Each structure stands twice: as structure tokens, then as C-alpha cells.
Amino acid sequence: MFRSGASLAAGIDGVADDAVQPNGVDLTVAAVFEQTSPGYVGRDGKSVGDRTEVDPHGGDPPIYRLEPGDYVVRYGERLAVPEDSVGFVLPRSTLLRNTCSLDTAVWDAGYEGRGEGLLQVGRAIEIEQGARIGQFVVADADHEGTYDGTYQGEN
Numbered sequence: 001m002f003r004s005g006a007s008l009a010a011g012i013d014g015v016a017d018d019a020v021q022p023n024g025v026d027l028t029v030a031a032v033f034e035q036t037s038p039g040y041v042g043r044d045g046k047s048v049g050d051r052t053e054v055d056p057h058g059g060d061p062p063i064y065r066l067e068p069g070d071y072v073v074r075y076g077e078r079l080a081v082p083e084d085s086v087g088f089v090l091p092r093s094t095l096l097r098n099t100c101s102l103d104t105a106v107w108d109a110g111y112e113g114r115g116e117g118l119l120q121v122g123r124a125i126e127i128e129q130g131a132r133i134g135q136f137v138v139a140d141a142d143h144e145g146t147y148d149g150t151y152q153g154e155n
């Protein structure tokens with residue numbers, strides 16, 4: 001069973017009332033990065049490659065003008081995945097309708113932090129900094145232990 005947006009919002013700092021959806025909580029884009037050097041995924045270790053932050057075009061509000069390609073986005077909300085749960089991020093459908101998407105890995109029970117995701121831009125798009133780009137959903141799940149990895153408490 002998926003938890004309601006209202007119950008999730010109770011555990012997330014600074015969620016605006018209009019970000020609470022029936023089945024999840026909207027996530028906003030806080031920062032966008034382009035990777036500039038290779039990362040590493042090994043049997044025992046891993047590292048994230050270097051990256052540069054994409055500057056939004058000035059003005060109020062700042063707007064990212066993104067050409068087709070793959071970007072890393074940092075979400076604006078500090079999430080906490082409750083015990084007995086597992087989380088996922090799904091893209092806002094307007095991204096899909098504009099030939100863009102967000103990809104997500106598993107958000108483990110016990111994880112806390114401002115997470116990051118993959119933003120795929122198939123056609124050029126303008127995204128306002130702070131705009132809603134995805135939705136965080138959490139389902140009930142059995143698990144052994146809770147997340148205690150290197151990304152705990154990130155950002």
C-alpha cells in the first residue's frame with residue numbers, strides 16, 4: 001500500500017500545502033548539474049564524477065534553459081524515508097509530455113537528505129528553479145536494517 005501525501009508531508013521539512021498530493025509529495029528542482037568527468041562503480045567502491053552546476057538565466061525567477069542531454073538534479077526538499085517503507089520518485093507528467101523525464105533509484109528506509117536524480121532532456125526545455133518536477137511516493141515495505149550509506153544526510 002502507498003502512503004498518503006499528507007502522511008509523508010509530516011516528515012518532510014518545508015513542504016508547501018499545495019505540494020501535498022493525494023498519493024505523494026511534489027519535489028522541486030533546487031540545482032542542475034552537468035557531469036564533466038567519469039564516475040566509478042566497482043564491486044566494493046564507487047565514486048561520483050566531477051560536475052559543474054548549470055547557471056539558470058538571471059531574472060526573477062531564475063530559469064534553466066536546458067538543451068537535450070542528461071543532467072543531474074538536486075531536489076529542494078529534505079526527505080526522510082520512514083521505516084517499514086520504500087520510496088520512489090516519478091516525473092511530473094508535463095515533463096513526459098515535453099519529451100523529458102526523471103529517473104529514480106530506490107529510496108531506502110531510513111535515508112534522510114536532499115537527494116538527486118537523473119533529468120533526461122529529449123527536447124530543449126525551460127524549467128524554473130523551484131518548480132515542481134516530480135513526485136515522491138512511498139510504499140509499505142519489509143526491510144532488514146535501514147540505510148546507512150555514504151549518501152546519508154547529503155546536501
Ligand SMILES: O=c1ccn([C@H]2C[C@H](O)[C@@H](COP(=O)(O)OP(=O)(O)OP(=O)(O)O)O2)c(=O)[nH]1
Binds near residue numbers: 046151
Ligand atoms: O533516485 C534516487 C534514489 C535514491 N536516492 C537516495 C536515497 C537512497 O537511500 C540513497 C542511496 O541510494 P542507493 O542505495 O541506490 O545508492 P548506492 O549507489 O547503492 O549507494 P550506497 O552504496 O550508499 O547504498 O540515495 C537518491 O538520491 N536518488
